[in-house]
Amino acid sequence: MDENYRKARKMDPECFATPLVPDRTEMVNIVRDYLLEGEASKRKIKLELYKLNVYDKGSFFKPHVDTPRREDMFGSLVIVFPTSHEGGALHLRHRGEEWTFDSPLELAGSRTPSIGYVAFFGDIEHEVAPVISGHRVTLTYNLYFDDFGTAKDSTSEGSSYPLLAVNDRAFRMTLEGLLENPEFLADGGTLGFGLRHIYPVEDSEDLKHIYGLLKGIDATVYQSLRALGFEPVLYLYYEVERIDPEAAIIDKVTELYDDGQGPDIIEQLFSRGGLVLLLEDHERSEGKVKYEGMNPEKVQWVTPLTEFNRRKSSYATGEDRPFANHENGDLCLIARIGKAGERLDYPTVAQLQKERPRILTRYWPKDY
Numbered sequence: 001m002d003e004n005y006r007k008a009r010k011m012d013p014e015c016f017a018t019p020l021v022p023d024r025t026e027m028v029n030i031v032r033d034y035l036l037e038g039e040a041s042k043r044k045i046k047l048e049l050y051k052l053n054v055y056d057k058g059s060f061f062k063p064h065v066d067t068p069r070r071e072d073m074f075g076s077l078v079i080v081f082p083t084s085h086e087g088g089a090l091h092l093r094h095r096g097e098e099w100t101f102d103s104p105l106e107l108a109g110s111r112t113p114s115i116g117y118v119a120f121f122g123d124i125e126h127e128v129a130p131v132i133s134g135h136r137v138t139l140t141y142n143l144y145f146d147d148f149g150t151a152k153d154s155t156s157e158g159s160s161y162p163l164l165a166v167n168d169r170a171f172r173m174t175l176e177g178l179l180e181n182p183e184f185l186a187d188g189g190t191l192g193f194g195l196r197h198i199y200p201v202e203d204s205e206d207l208k209h210i211y212g213l214l215k216g217i218d219a220t221v222y223q224s225l226r227a228l229g230f231e232p233v234l235y236l237y238y239e240v241e242r243i244d245p246e247a248a249i250i251d252k253v254t255e256l257y258d259d260g261q262g263p264d265i266i267e268q269l270f271s272r273g274g275l276v277l278l279l280e281d282h283e284r285s286e287g288k289v290k291y292e293g294m295n296p297e298k299v300q301w302v303t304p305l306t307e308f309n310r311r312k313s314s315y316a317t318g319e320d321r322p323f324a325n326h327e328n329g330d331l332c333l334i335a336r337i338g339k340a341g342e343r344l345d346y347p348t349v350a351q352l353q354k355e356r357p358r359i360l361t362r363y364w365p366k367d368y
């Protein structure tokens with residue numbers, strides 16, 4: 001073994017047995033739901049035990065990416081046993097960003113001995129810092145797609161994760177930190193999150209059934225905002241390109257129609273309870289004035305919109321244009337945040353509905 005690169009003892013899976021089979025625990029679901037998104041998170045995954053590693057004082061593993069063992073291998077899982085040790089933090093790097101997982105530190109607060117686990121994609125560089133004292137014992141697994149059958153949906157069965165995903169805590173702490181910063185959204189504002197997973201938007205007229213189905217990072221964002229006292233709301237986001245792009249959000253599934261003049265999607269969504277959004281372009285153009293009567297809302301996208309949950313709203317385009325057309329609504333999560341110092345003083349959905357302008361005063365683009 002090249003001790004400049006790696007100094008640790010390792011054992012191949014033929015040489016030992018472990019009662020720990022992550023495939024049979026919630027761990028496999030957590031790994032799938034947090035690491036993968038969209039169609040990929042619906043695929044079944046398989047974990048193949050790769051090695052047992054023992055690091056004693058002075059042992060380390062220099063920065064590297066794991067060699068894919070097969071074409072369908074997409075990442076690795078590392079399980080760290082609760083053997084007492086200092087040092088040996090796992091550093092993960094990607095595109096100039098770094099994450100550190102120091103298992104004994106992370107688990108310092110847990111009363112029962114707990115294992116730490118980290119899953120990452122194949123393109124993540126990682127490194128084990130030298131162990132200072134004690135023994136660091138890990139199992140590594142290769143992550144594969146297993147295309148014989150689709151993944152069992154953990155959340156649809158109503159099971160909650162018995163395992164703590166560190167991401168939850170990390171996300172909540174970051175969010176709390178931001179909200180305490182008076183420069184962050186100083187005057188309050190609206191945060192938007194694109195969803196990373198696929199949900200059955202088609203199944204009902206409103207989106208209420210989806211809250212309980214949120215999984216992985218989507219659930220983390222939703223639960224963290226709720227835990228901090230906010231009222232995150234699911235909406236379908238529609239954007240249409242007219243003279244300028246225009247956008248609106250609505251919290252239910254709705255059909256659209258074309259009156260023969262070209263459908264005014266934004267107007268239709270608004271008249272059904274939707275909210276008009278103020279886009280970047282509007283601030284520069286005259287849109288700001290033109291939207292005034294509609295109380296337009298400006299959304300700051302924290303995570304970009306995704307197209308995983310496109311809801312097609314079809315409409316007939318009239319006799320002269322016999323083809324049915326459609327607009328796409330993309331599912332997203334919206335959270336309204338109060339100004340610095342009064343973060344929890346934000347407009348709720350009930351207040352927004354009450355303050356809705358009674359009359360639609362819109363001059364654009366009709367009178368453009």
Ligand SMILES: O=C(O)CCC(=O)C(=O)O
Binds near residue numbers: 051061066126128
């Ligand atoms: O032991 C660890 O934490 C990581 C081991 C590793 O990176 C590997 O075996 O490729």
Ligand SMILES: [Fe+2]
Binds near residue numbers: 126
């Ligand atoms: Fe590795």
